[in-house]
Amino acid sequence: MEQGRAQSKNKTFSEMLMSMDRRWVFLVLGIVTVGALLSKFTIKQSVTPEVRDIYNFVENLKPSDNLLVAIDYDPNAKAELHPMAYAILEQAMARKIHVITLTLSQNGAGLADQAVRDVVDSVATYDGFRPEYGKDYVFLGYRPYYALVILGMGQNFRIPFPKDYFGNVLDSLPMMKRVQNYDQIAGVIDITGSNVADAWIANANGRYGVKVALGLTGVSGADYYPYFQSRQIFGLMVGMKGAAEYETLTHNPGPAMEAMGVQTFAHIVIILFILIGNVGYFLDRRAQNKRARQL
Amino acid sequence: MGLTEILWQGLGVFFTLAVLSFLYKDNPFYKFAEHVVVGVSAGYFVIILYYTSLRPSLFDKLFLENTWTPTTGHLHYLIPLVLGILMWTRFSKKWSWVSRYSIALYIGIATGVSIPLEMKNRVIEQVRGTVLLTDFAWSKTGMLGLPAGLWDVVLIILVVCALIYFYFSKEHKGWFGGVAKVGIYTLMIGFGASFGLTVMARLSLFIDRVQFVNNWVSLVISKL
Numbered sequence: 001m002e003q004g005r006a007q008s009k010n011k012t013f014s015e016m017l018m019s020m021d022r023r024w025v026f027l028v029l030g031i032v033t034v035g036a037l038l039s040k041f042t043i044k045q046s047v048t049p050e051v052r053d054i055y056n057f058v059e060n061l062k063p064s065d066n067l068l069v070a071i072d073y074d075p076n077a078k079a080e081l082h083p084m085a086y087a088i089l090e091q092a093m094a095r096k097i098h099v100i101t102l103t104l105s106q107n108g109a110g111l112a113d114q115a116v117r118d119v120v121d122s123v124a125t126y127d128g129f130r131p132e133y134g135k136d137y138v139f140l141g142y143r144p145y146y147a148l149v150i151l152g153m154g155q156n157f158r159i160p161f162p163k164d165y166f167g168n169v170l171d172s173l174p175m176m177k178r179v180q181n182y183d184q185i186a187g188v189i190d191i192t193g194s195n196v197a198d199a200w201i202a203n204a205n206g207r208y209g210v211k212v213a214l215g216l217t218g219v220s221g222a223d224y225y226p227y228f229q230s231r232q233i234f235g236l237m238v239g240m241k242g243a244a245e246y247e248t249l250t251h252n253p254g255p256a257m258e259a260m261g262v263q264t265f266a267h268i269v270i271i272l273f274i275l276i277g278n279v280g281y282f283l284d285r286r287a288q289n290k291r292a293r294q295l
Numbered sequence: 296m297g298l299t300e301i302l303w304q305g306l307g308v309f310f311t312l313a314v315l316s317f318l319y320k321d322n323p324f325y326k327f328a329e330h331v332v333v334g335v336s337a338g339y340f341v342i343i344l345y346y347t348s349l350r351p352s353l354f355d356k357l358f359l360e361n362t363w364t365p366t367t368g369h370l371h372y373l374i375p376l377v378l379g380i381l382m383w384t385r386f387s388k389k390w391s392w393v394s395r396y397s398i399a400l401y402i403g404i405a406t407g408v409s410i411p412l413e414m415k416n417r418v419i420e421q422v423r424g425t426v427l428l429t430d431f432a433w434s435k436t437g438m439l440g441l442p443a444g445l446w447d448v449v450l451i452i453l454v455v456c457a458l459i460y461f462y463f464s465k466e467h468k469g470w471f472g473g474v475a476k477v478g479i480y481t482l483m484i485g486f487g488a489s490f491g492l493t494v495m496a497r498l499s500l501f502i503d504r505v506q507f508v509n510n511w512v513s514l515v516i517s518k519l
Contacts, residue, residue, distance in 0.1 A: 023319060033498075033502060033505055034505055034509075037502065037506065038509075076500075079499045079503030080500075106339075106343055107340075142347050143347055143348070144343075145348075147405075202409070202412040202415075202416045206412050207412060217496050218495045218496030219489075219492065219493050219496045222485065222488045222489040222492055229425075229428070230420050230423065230424020230425070230428060232416065232424070238492060239492055239496055239499060240495060240496075240502075255503070255506060258506070259503070263498055263499070266498045267495075270494060
């Protein structure tokens with residue numbers, strides 16, 4: 001113990017910076033995050049073209065057009081993707097667009113059901129129009145083996161989904177009587193944190209030519225920009241920033257816009273720590289060079 | 296919102312704090328939370344798989360609903376049933392080879408379906424996007440207020456440089472080495488974008504948890 005203290009006292013400034021316990025970083029980041037959240041600081045969002053394209057697509061749909069929203073994420077991606085799902089569903093339902101939702105993520109059914117119910121309640125409060133299940137929206141539930149499900153819907157929705165999430169036969173739902181396959185779907189918006197997005201691009205767009213847009217987590221976002229550039233997808237939302245942009249466009253401030261203010265402070269802290277680490281590295285290297293010259 | 300809701304959300308708060316405690320050091324609370332998540336996820340998935348796949352796609356085809364009475368005209372559904380059972384021979388050293396029939400069929404179908412689609416989407420469409428979809432619109436404003444056409448030129452140059460970096464049949468020296476160096480810088484910009492987005496993603500998860508705990512605390516205070 002005494003020896004440890006003595007060693008710590010003998011450390012140079014650069015050595016102290018280089019050997020800083022990572023838990024200090026976590027602590028400072030935690031304090032800044034909590035402080036920023038409590039301060040209710042918000043930041044104005046500039047909207048990127050790839051997010052605006054999704055918004056414009058939904059805005060230009062006619063009432064009674066069919067929009068498929070795939071809520072393909074588990075609770076571990078809820079923070080980034082749930083705000084996207086809420087904003088898109090609310091925009092579509094308020095415009096009386098027929099919304100078909102489903103999930104191809106094994107733990108996603110509960111989240112999808114919650115999002116649809118909440119949005120229906122929300123639309124009913126401000127618009128006087130309460131979307132009716134089976135007539136204005138449908139929730140198909142979960143089916144495993146996503147690639148086969150996406151291919152199956154290209155032939156007929158009844159192949160992978162003979163019944164909806166609640167056990168209703170699809171043909172008993174008025175809205176689904178007019179829907180056989182992707183030919184009756186104006187577009188698909190897939191919100192996911194996994195490679196289900198690849199299957200939607202390859203199988204729904206590549207095979208059947210249906211328009212696909214993606215809402216992705218930050219981790220996977222950068223991998224899908226090439227698909228936007230090649231126009232295989234018509235829009236792209238990435239992470240909390242993408243969700244906040246969509247909330248801005250729909251004038252529907254939610255958790256994403258609130259979180260972006262916090263993100264700003266947290267990023268400043270991370271940049272500061274990166275600078276500190278670099279200063280430590282260069283000072284340490286200079287000290288080592290100096291010692292080498294003296295020997 | 297009643298007491299039950301507060302207790303359930305309180306359980307969520309407990310597990311959130313238990314997982315975050317790992318940032319200090321490994322401890323029994325973290326281990327407990329980790330095992331609960333893995334156990335609950337596995338158990339939940341088994342039940343979901345049964346009710347969304349096995350039952351509607353197999354058992355309901357072979358037997359009348361909720362009985363063991365066989366249906367008529369669906370005998371071909373015995374084929375996937377047998378193939379599925381064969382997969383369980385993996386647990387026997389003597390019979391595990393039999394499971395290869397099921398695996399071979401599965402891989403064969405998956406390969407047949409995916410190869411043409413992957414070729415189209417990841418190769419042909421991407422080349423088309425790089426070469427044919429660049430319209431060199433000099434009058435259109437692009438990123439940073441510069442002409443969009445300029446960015447198309449930059450895109451093509453950087454794609455070629457990145458491809459040259461992976462060409463190892465010629466030594467990376469001279470002009471070729473210079474082009475390869477531009478290629479590696481291009482890749483680094485891509486990795487940097489991925490890293491930045493990953494940092495944002497991880498912070499988003501943390502912010503969500505702080506919001507969750509904050510909402511719960513506010514709820515408890517309002518009920519006191």
